[in-house]
Amino acid sequence: xxxxxxxxxxxxxxxxxxxxxxxxVFPSSYYFRVASLVWVSALAAIGLNILMxxxxxxxxxxxxxxxxxxxxxxxxxxxxxxxxxxxLLIGAALSAVLAYLxxxxxxxxxxxxxxxxxxxxxxxxxxxxxxxxxxTGGPDGMPVERLTLFGWRVSGSYTWYxxxxxLLLVGTWIALNLDETPTGRAFxxxxxSEVAAQVVGVDVxxxxxxxxxxxxxxxxxxxxxxxxMNGFINPDQAGFLHSVELVTIVVLGxxxxxxxxxxxxxxxxxxxQALTVFQEYEHLLLGLIIIVSMIFMRNGxxxxxxxxxxxxxxx
Amino acid sequence: xxxLKATDIGISFGGVKAVDGVSFSVSxxxxxxxxxxxxxxxxxxxxxxxxxxxxxxxxIHLADENVTDLSPHKLAARGLSRTFQNLQIFQRMTAxxxxxxxxxxxxxxxxxxALFRTPSVTRQNRETRAAALDxxxxxGLKDVADVPAGSLPYGACKRLExxxxxxxxxxxxxxxxxxxxxxxxxxxxxxxxxxxxxxxxVAVVLVEHDMKLVMKISDRILVLERGRPLAEGTPRExxxxxxxxxxxxxxxxxxxxxxx
Numbered sequence: 001x002x003x004x005x006x007x008x009x010x011x012x013x014x015x016x017x018x019x020x021x022x023x024x025v026f027p028s029s030y031y032f033r034v035a036s037l038v039w040v041s042a043l044a045a046i047g048l049n050i051l052m053x054x055x056x057x058x059x060x061x062x063x064x065x066x067x068x069x070x071x072x073x074x075x076x077x078x079x080x081x082x083x084x085x086x087x088l089l090i091g092a093a094l095s096a097v098l099a100y101l102x103x104x105x106x107x108x109x110x111x112x113x114x115x116x117x118x119x120x121x122x123x124x125x126x127x128x129x130x131x132x133x134x135x136t137g138g139p140d141g142m143p144v145e146r147l148t149l150f151g152w153r154v155s156g157s158y159t160w161y162x163x164x165x166x167l168l169l170v171g172t173w174i175a176l177n178l179d180e181t182p183t184g185r186a187f188x189x190x191x192x193s194e195v196a197a198q199v200v201g202v203d204v205x206x207x208x209x210x211x212x213x214x215x216x217x218x219x220x221x222x223x224x225x226x227x228x229m230n231g232f233i234n235p236d237q238a239g240f241l242h243s244v245e246l247v248t249i250v251v252l253g254x255x256x257x258x259x260x261x262x263x264x265x266x267x268x269x270x271x272x273q274a275l276t277v278f279q280e281y282e283h284l285l286l287g288l289i290i291i292v293s294m295i296f297m298r299n300g301x302x303x304x305x306x307x308x309x310x311x312x313x314x315x
Numbered sequence: 316x317x318x319l320k321a322t323d324i325g326i327s328f329g330g331v332k333a334v335d336g337v338s339f340s341v342s343x344x345x346x347x348x349x350x351x352x353x354x355x356x357x358x359x360x361x362x363x364x365x366x367x368x369x370x371x372x373x374x375i376h377l378a379d380e381n382v383t384d385l386s387p388h389k390l391a392a393r394g395l396s397r398t399f400q401n402l403q404i405f406q407r408m409t410a411x412x413x414x415x416x417x418x419x420x421x422x423x424x425x426x427x428x429a430l431f432r433t434p435s436v437t438r439q440n441r442e443t444r445a446a447a448l449d450x451x452x453x454x455g456l457k458d459v460a461d462v463p464a465g466s467l468p469y470g471a472c473k474r475l476e477x478x479x480x481x482x483x484x485x486x487x488x489x490x491x492x493x494x495x496x497x498x499x500x501x502x503x504x505x506x507x508x509x510x511x512x513x514x515x516x517v518a519v520v521l522v523e524h525d526m527k528l529v530m531k532i533s534d535r536i537l538v539l540e541r542g543r544p545l546a547e548g549t550p551r552e553x554x555x556x557x558x559x560x561x562x563x564x565x566x567x568x569x570x571x572x573x574x575x
Contacts, residue, residue, distance in 0.1 A: 174430050181429035181436055182422040182443075189405050189416040196403035199365055200483050201391035201420035210426055256407075 008176045011259055015172055019165040023158075032157040034273055039164035040226045042265035043171045045249040046258055047218020050175060052247070053256030054184065055211035056191030057107060058115045061122025062246050065095040065216040067129055067238020069223030070144075074233050075135055077145040084147045088224040092217050099216035100209060107208040119240070126239040141234025144227045160229045167225055168262070171218060175258045178214075187211055188256075219246075252290060254300025263301050317376075318343050318518045319395070319487045324363055324373035333359045334370075335542040341518040343486065346509065348521045348529045350553075351539035352562060357522040358400055360539070361489050364520075365397045366390045377487065392420055396485035398476040400492045400522070406465035410456055410475055413464050414447035417482025421446075450478040454508060470501040477508060487518045494525045506532055530554065538562065 019039075026032055048062050072091025076082035082090065106117040129136045136142060147154040154163060178184040186207045189197040194204055227233045236242060245268065253264020271289065275282045297304035320340040326333055334356040341347040349357050362368040364375055366387040374383045377393050385393075405413050422443055428436050451457045454474040459467060464475060473493055480488055490509065494502040506528050513519045523529050529536065529550070536553040538545040540562045546553055553559055 177432035178429055180440060181432070182419060182424040182439075183426055183429040185408070185412060185416050186419060186424070188408055188412075189419075192405035192407055193403040195367060195387070196399065196405065196479075197416065198367075198387035199391055199397050200417045200479060201388050202416070203388045214426075214430075 011176060012169065012173055015169060015262070019169070023161070029157045032161040034270060036157065036161045036164045036229055037226075038262075038266045038269045039161075039168040040222050040229070041246070041249060041269050042262040043164075043168050043225070044219045044222035044246055045253065045261035045265050046168075046171050046175045047215040047222070048246050049250045049253075049256065049258065049261045050178065050187070050218070051211045051215035052250050053254075053260075054179075054187040054191065055208055056187075057208055057211065058111070058118065058247075059212070059215065060115050060119040060240075060243050060247065061125065062118070062215065062219050063238050063240070063242035064122045064125030065099065065219035066223035066226075066242065066246075067125050067235070068095045068098065069220030069225075070227035070233045070237050071129060071136055071223075072220070073147075073224045073227050074142050074144045078142070079135060084145055084228070085149060088221065091224050092220045095216040095220035096213050099213045103209045103212040104205075107205065107212060119243075122238075122240055122243045126235050129235040129238050136235070139235055141232060144231050144233055146231065147228045154228065155231075157229075164225055164229065167221070171221075172258055172262070179258075183207070183210065248290065252293065252300060254303040257300065257302045260300050260302035267301070316342055318378055319364070319520070320376040321360075321364055322374050322376075324360065324370050324375070326359060326363055326368060326371050332542050334363065334539075337373075337537075337539065337542070337544050339520075339537050339547070341487070341520055343516045343518050344513050345534045346513050346519045346521060346532055348523060348533040348536045349539060350523065350526075350529055350536060351545070354541070355539040356542040357539060358491055359542075361397065361491050361520075361522060365395060365489060391483060391485075394484075394486035395489070396480040396483045396487070397489035398473075398480050398491055398493060400495065402469075402472050402476065404464045404472050404475055404479075406463070408464060409461050410451060410464050410467060410471075411444060411447050411460040413475055414450050414478050414482045415443050417450075417479035418443045418446060420483055447478075447482060450482055451475075453481075454478045455504065470497045473497060473501075474505070474508070477505075477512075481512065485517060487520065488512060489520045489522075491522045492524060493521070494523060494528055502528055 022035060044066055048059065051057050051059055069091040072094060073084055073087045076087025076090060077084050102121055106114060109117050130139050154160070186197065186202045189202055190204050190207055198204055223237065226237065249264035249268050250261055252267060253262070254260025271286055272282060275285050278285055293301065299307070317340045322338050324337045325335050337360060339347060349360065351357055359368065363370045366385055369384055374381060376382065377390070377395060380393065382390060382393060405416060422439055448457060448460055451460050454477055456471055456474060456478065459471065464472065467475065477490070477493060493509070494505050497505060502525060509519060509521065510532055521533065533550050535548065536550055537547045538553060538559050545562055546556045546559050
């Protein structure tokens with residue numbers, strides 16, 4: 001118990017140190033931008049990991065919630081005159097409601113059937129955004145008004161580095177909190193054996209739904225943050241490929257590992273930037289690296305490495 | 316006084332009547348064993364009583380309330396708990412966490428305090444863990460409390476399942492072959508454990524193939540054959556029932572046994 005408490009504190013402290021120290025080694029504002037992208041992707045992935053890694057339910061349409069968050073802060077201020085910060089909260093609430101309504105029927109499905117159902121949700125989300133061009137600008141996307149908080153105009157890659165970093169810290173804290181609670185245990189229990197969870201009184205449907213809603217809210221807030229940061233948004237952010245990218249981050253980093261999601265996001269966001277020197281071979285190499293790391297680190301980067309470390313420490 | 320009462324239970328899979336017209340009842344503190352050859356429908360009956368399968372006919376009453384067709388978690392909330400023949404432990408959780416999940420219904424479980432880890436959540440966690448450790452000590456697993464359940468030996472997992480089922484503080488406990496695959500010493504321990512549980516006023520329904528164990532601890536025995544009730548009575552009555560011998564050994568074997 002004490003060890004777990006310390007571990008939680010240690011992870012948060014290390015993350016805070018990393019966020020605080022990185023700016024000293026960054027040579028240009030470009031690096032701040034890439035790092036902010038990592039923080040935002042990590043935030044969405046941590047949420048998805050609660051659903052996939054903890055509760056064991058797959059979602060191949062998670063970018064839909066990312067899109068709702070992003071377009072809420074785009075459409076709210078532009079078309080409806082809602083303040084940007086309120087639009088972020090409304091987006092999160094909308095995502096939660098949608099996840100609740102859609103989750104109720106589809107979370108009865110299991111495995112690949114659930115995957116296809118969530119895939120349908122994701123495709124639908126992107127489609128709506130592309131076709132409702134009066135509101136969303138269609139496939140071309142739309143500009144996003146700058147976020148203003150108490151008269152402070154939040155802009156610039158340096159500022160957004162700190163804002164997204166803080167968001168990630170809060171998101172990490174909440175995800176770590178959840179793990180050692182009745183809710184977190186219920187998630188992990190239904191992941192391992194649904195029937196055993198049921199007979200000790202876990203309302204499986206209710207907890208799957210909770211995990212889905214939590215993951216949706218994480219995704220939505222990450223989407224809003226990215227939209228603010230970029231000042232522009234297009235339907236790709238809500239599209240199938242982005243859903244797959246989020247799933248890849250979660251699996252690559254390690255299912256069920258909060259730190260894994262951050263590491264996975266760091267790898268998947270920075271690697272394409274690093275590989276641009278290989279030009280047309282970029283995607284080939286990216287795919288190859290992912291395949292090789294999944295072969296050698298089957299449980300994902302963080303769980304595999306920490307397993308290796310523990311074995312070493314024991315021998 | 317009856318706590319669990321199943322009346323005329325039946326279920327068919329395709330054309331096969333897996334359970335057909337079975338009734339039984341059990342009182343607090345009593346141990347009822349359900350025996351029968353493989354495929355007699357014992358586990359199917361358990362799955363119906365614990366709400367995992369929906370019976371095609373019959374009713375189940377738990378403490379005078381009709382609970383037929385209630386889902387498993389609602390039955391659990393009314394005091395029914397069970398273990399599984401094929402182990403259903405939470406492999407990736409520690410032994411202690413497994414039992415802590417068993418306390419699920421005794422815990423306050425609201426989402427927002429959990430997300431922000433309020434002091435009450437931490438306090439409750441501490442209490443649940445203490446209760447779980449007590450139960451682990453009770454079944455002799457205290458030393459492995461923080462070991463992942465997936466790496467425990469088979470006999471330990473069996474006892475872990477019992478501890479998890481007890482954590483819910485059930486009024487009725489269904490045990491599906493708790494001694495299967497256990498050696499003589501482990502069986503002895505489980506025998507002792509079941510007796511203790513019943514002595515605390517829990518109604519125990521037991522499915523078991525180990526006849527020595529069944530004959531020793533049961534108050535009453537219900538014999539099933541091909542989904543139908545064959546005999547019911549005290550261990551002595553059942554043992555001396557020629558129909559039971561026939562079901563287990565065949566006609567020829569029964570004649571042999573009668574002569575022996």
